Amino acid sequence: MQYWDGDDMATTDDGSNGMTEPCEVCGVETLHEVSVQIVTEGGTGENARYSREPYRVRECQRCGNRESQRMNNA
Structure with a gap:
């Protein structure tokens, strides 16, 4: 798999970088x-250029656990 890093899209009420x-x-x-x-x-x-899909990726800032979920499940 090839990844492209998008912009950080998370926000919180306390102003930190994440949620x-x-x-x-x-x-x-x-x-x-x-x-x-x-x-x-x-x-x-x-x-290959026609098989690109968006994934939501989240990483725990406490333990480092990283998970990804496909956003287009058509």
Whole structure:
């Protein structure tokens, strides 16, 4: 997979860079950095440019656990 790092799209009320979300590893709500990345799923070749999909990526700022979820599930 190839990743393209998009702009940080997360905001919080306390002005920090991230948002609180539940962390499966920590077991509590923690600060997460959230971004959108474009992933090329089709490998290489001429048609690879048509297989790009957006993914929501979040990383726990406490333990470093990183998760991604495909945003287009058509």
